[in-house]
Amino acid sequence: MAALNLLEPDVTPRVSDHIPQIIELVQSLVDKELAYAVDGDVYYRVKAFGGYGKLSKRNIDEMFESAGSRIDVDERKETPLDFALWKAAKPGEPSWDSPWGAGRPGWHIECSAMSSTHLGDCFDIHGGGRDLIFPHHENEIAQSQGAHGEDTFSKYWVHNGFIDFAGEKMYKSLGNFFTTREIINLYDPESVRYFLLTVHYRSGLNFEVAVSCPACGADLDKARQESGTCACGVTTGREALRQRVRFPGLEEADDRLAYVYKTLQAARIFLAGAKRPAAEEPVLEHVATLLADFEAHMSNDFNTSGALGVLSKPLAEANTLLASGKGVSKAVRYLTLEKFVADMAVVAEILGCFGQDADTWLRGRRDQKAARLGLDRDRVEQLVADRVAARSAKDWEGADRIRAELTELGVNVQDGPDGSQWSFL
RNA sequence: GGCGGCAUAGCCAAGUGGCUAAGGCAACGGUCUGCAAAAUCGUCAUCCCCAGUUCGACUCUGGGUGCCGCCUCCA
Numbered sequence: 433m434a435a436l437n438l439l440e441p442d443v444t445p446r447v448s449d450h451i452p453q454i455i456e457l458v459q460s461l462v463d464k465e466l467a468y469a470v471d472g473d474v475y476y477r478v479k480a481f482g483g484y485g486k487l488s489k490r491n492i493d494e495m496f497e498s499a500g501s502r503i504d505v506d507e508r509k510e511t512p513l514d515f516a517l518w519k520a521a522k523p524g525e526p527s528w529d530s531p532w533g534a535g536r537p538g539w540h541i542e543c544s545a546m547s548s549t550h551l552g553d554c555f556d557i558h559g560g561g562r563d564l565i566f567p568h569h570e571n572e573i574a575q576s577q578g579a580h581g582e583d584t585f586s587k588y589w590v591h592n593g594f595i596d597f598a599g600e601k602m603y604k605s606l607g608n609f610f611t612t613r614e615i616i617n618l619y620d621p622e623s624v625r626y627f628l629l630t631v632h633y634r635s636g637l638n639f640e641v642a643v644s645c646p647a648c649g650a651d652l653d654k655a656r657q658e659s660g661t662c663a664c665g666v667t668t669g670r671e672a673l674r675q676r677v678r679f680p681g682l683e684e685a686d687d688r689l690a691y692v693y694k695t696l697q698a699a700r701i702f703l704a705g706a707k708r709p710a711a712e713e714p715v716l717e718h719v720a721t722l723l724a725d726f727e728a729h730m731s732n733d734f735n736t737s738g739a740l741g742v743l744s745k746p747l748a749e750a751n752t753l754l755a756s757g758k759g760v761s762k763a764v765r766y767l768t769l770e771k772f773v774a775d776m777a778v779v780a781e782i783l784g785c786f787g788q789d790a791d792t793w794l795r796g797r798r799d800q801k802a803a804r805l806g807l808d809r810d811r812v813e814q815l816v817a818d819r820v821a822a823r824s825a826k827d828w829e830g831a832d833r834i835r836a837e838l839t840e841l842g843v844n845v846q847d848g849p850d851g852s853q854w855s856f857l
Numbered sequence: 858g859g860c861g862g863c864a865u866a867g868c869c870a871a872g873u874g875g876c877u878a879a880g881g882c883a884a885c886g887g888u889c890u891g892c893a894a895a896a897u898c899g900u901c902a903u904c905c906c907c908a909g910u911u912c913g914a915c916u917c918u919g920g921g922u923g924c925c926g927c928c929u930c931c932a
Binding site for chain 1: 860868869870882892893894895896897898927928930931932
């Protein structure tokens with residue numbers, strides 16, 4: 433979690449530490465006749481709670497009719513929709529004493545009990561996967577509002593979509609999923625975070641999976657990923673195939689992140705080497721509205737995708753300014769870049785992205801890749817130095833020869849006003 | 858079978874009852890560069906199908922198709 437820049441929860445409550453609160457909550461529902469006890473079980477009387485179904489937009493009357501058509505109904509319940517708040521103990525199960533005998537909590541009640549214990553009867557946001565909307569969250573509402581009143585419990589619901597790998601399902605030959613650990617071993621955790629941010633939280637997210645044949649290096653299409661057999665005739669086992677997995681979506685995210693960091697880095701270098709103008713002047717249009725545009729999207733149900741989108745124009749504007757001061761005054765150039773850097777810091781704080789030191793991030797990215805590819809860095813540095821020497825002697829042929837050599841190694845050299853930098857192709 | 862959600866360019870993905878339907882990737886064409894890369898500029902969609910409502914719908918309603926989720930002691 434820390435690697436993904438997620439904050440630690442303040443409280444991680446355990447059900448077994450809240451049995452008294454749970455019993456108290458169940459009792460209050462019984463007292464209000466919203467629940468009834470049968471043979472040591474306690475069930476919620478769904479029909480007695482008027483708002484049932486409002487979260488999942490289900491019609492309760494239709495549900496009463498169709499419920500039970502697929503499963504056997506416990507005859508002791510008043511209606512099939514009634515759900516357990518407390519279950520009588522079965523032999524061998526952990527249990528606690530209660531007014532209804534030894535038993536354990538039902539499967540929704542702890543959320544109601546623990547949320548009111550730690551957050552109070554009313555709180556702002558309740559999250560969860562969209563698969564939990566019915567019945568889990570619906571039942572939580574029935575329990576909490578039944579006990580505490582109609583205007584209590586969560587003000588907003590945040591239901592997130594799911595992550596898929598390679599579309600509908602995973603391939604048998606690859607296994608069914610990849611862990612976060614496996615993925616951040618391959619890609620920078622911040623790139624993963626950025627990738628997650630490129631879609632709205634309510635939408636699902638698909639990790640496209642690319643796999644190449646260990647024998648010939650050809651990319652395997654879906655059918656071949658499934659079978660593990662390449663066109664070249666070689667069949668690869670699951671573990672070996674998993675070693676060959678790439679996530680194109682994450683690579684794209686990683687490149688985008690690098691673009692942002694490079695821009696930020698260049699802007700900081702520029703500002704460090706220039707003088708701040710004495711008088712204030714209006715900054716260029718896209719940078720001027722960056723923060724307001726960004727926040728408008730974020731304020732609209734955490735639209736991170738839209739928010740990321742509005743960063744493009746100011747980013748390009750900054751890069752244009754960085755490349756040349758043509759057409760703008762020195763003051764506007766400086767002040768625009770200054771505001772760009774400052775506002776991006778605010779954006780970084782909100783997103784948990786773009787907040788690292790650009791030099792460190794960029795260098796770390798390159799070093800990690802060099803290590804993974806087993807690149808001989810000393811040799812690369814030497815070749816780059818040789819090429820710089822050749823260039824300053826205007827030995828273009830020699831310089832080109834060295835560039836070709838570096839290309840062989842998968843390395844690209846960029847010539848800039850401040851010298852030559854190398855990176856990966 | 859029932860209920861809920863989604864369906865936007867080659868790919869990813871925002872968005873709106875009427876103004877140019879964001880942005881990214883890819884592609885193509887410029888600028889820049891000794892070469893190149895990076896950067897930058899430009900080009901690239903009428904929004905799953907059918908029928909309605911409306912002066913006008915991609916955006917609303919109904920039907921269809923496809924995909925996802927739930928209805929299974931998993932919270």
